[in-house]
Amino acid sequence: MAIQTDLFQEPAVPYGEKEIAEAKAGKPSKKELLEMLIAAEAEEPTTRIKVPTDVVPAVMHTAMEEQEVFSVVLLDGAHEIIKTLEVTRGLVNRTQVHPREVFREAIRHNAVAVIVAHNHPSGKVEPSHEDREVTRKLKNAGDIIGIRVLDHVIVAQDRGYYSFLEQGEI
Numbered sequence: 001m002a003i004q005t006d007l008f009q010e011p012a013v014p015y016g017e018k019e020i021a022e023a024k025a026g027k028p029s030k031k032e033l034l035e036m037l038i039a040a041e042a043e044e045p046t047t048r049i050k051v052p053t054d055v056v057p058a059v060m061h062t063a064m065e066e067q068e069v070f071s072v073v074l075l076d077g078a079h080e081i082i083k084t085l086e087v088t089r090g091l092v093n094r095t096q097v098h099p100r101e102v103f104r105e106a107i108r109h110n111a112v113a114v115i116v117a118h119n120h121p122s123g124k125v126e127p128s129h130e131d132r133e134v135t136r137k138l139k140n141a142g143d144i145i146g147i148r149v150l151d152h153v154i155v156a157q158d159r160g161y162y163s164f165l166e167q168g169e170i
Contacts (some may be wrong), residue, residue: 032095065153067089069088071118114142123156125159127164
């Protein structure tokens with residue numbers, strides 16, 4: 001009796017009637033389906049963040065919200081988006097955010113860097129004193145744990161966005 005040592009080799013078992021009928025009908029085998037799925041996942045486009053405007057589409061959907069929504073965009077070592085997550089949802093003019101909530105998911109997803117973002121339901125993108133203070137705290141916390149805060153972006157429905165990085169504030 002021969003022992004199969006190659007795990008990727010098809011077992012030496014004759015095909016049954018079902019497999020023969022499927023092959024004749026042009027249906028892909030399970031192996032072919034798996035190969036197609038792997039190839040499709042490999043071709044999925046990823047978003048690489050090179051400049052602040054690259055992140056705006058990932059968070060602009062929050063601009064229409066009636067409450068402040070604070071999000072974090074998790075980035076890998078090539079600055080490709082791993083995931084965009086809502087951290088907190090607040091009131092019309094503020095939301096509470098703590099470094100613990102921002103960096104918990106970054107650590108869980110092995111992020112190397114993050115971009116934080118929130119909306120201003122008022123429509124004005126200019127940061128408040130509290131926005132600047134939160135940015136400072138998050139940047140300091142990120143420096144301590146080794147996850148860089150690359151930018152803080154504020155979005156508003158008709159006014160576009162404000163980037164702390166573009167304005168030299170981070």
